[in-house]
Amino acid sequence: MAVRSILKMGDARLLRVAEPVLALDTRELQALIADMFDTMEAANGAGLAAPQIGENLQVVIFGFSHNLRYPDAPPLPRTVLINPVIEAVGSDEEEGWEGCLSVPGLRGMVPRWSRILYRGVDPSGHAIEREADGFHARVVQHEVDHLIGRLYPTRMRDLTRLGFTSVLFPELDPEADD
Ligand code: NI
Secondary structure, eight states: OOOOOOOOOGGGGGGGGOOOOOSSSSSHHHHHHHHHHHHHHHHTEEEEEGGGGGGBSEEEEEEEEEEESSSOOEEEEEEEEEEEEEEEESOOOOEEEEEEEEEEEEEEEEESEEEEEEEEEEETTTTEHHHEEEEHHHHHHHHHHHHTTOOOOOSOOGGEEEEEEHHHTTTTTTGOOO
């Protein structure tokens, strides 16, 4: 178990399409997931995708009871989602502020589907199928975008709404956003 270093925007490894996980319930997969949780928690993240630590696999994690980087967000169930697929439920979109551990110090206003259905499997191969809205839906869309090489600034429609967290949200704990 280890805190791994997080790749930052500009690193070409963040732009790859991730490979599906073919072997579930393996020691290697469990070790990767343990490292991902250690890394996410050390950085106060809401979620993390395997490509962010240089592993080009379709694995994302998310979840917290309270998050320093998003203090107003409701709790999210602690989840490991492998080989995920997302569909929009309806066509409503909503805009909201996002940050990313690979884009440290910044936040941007990003449009996302308001409601989604996501599917995938857990590390043992059991099916996961959930409907989500609000911040939960936003986090899943953000993390799954990492698996197709997309970082949130590439989803923004108005780059005047990209800024430094310390300027946009001066009340936030600065420890929570480096
Ligand atoms: Ni991210």
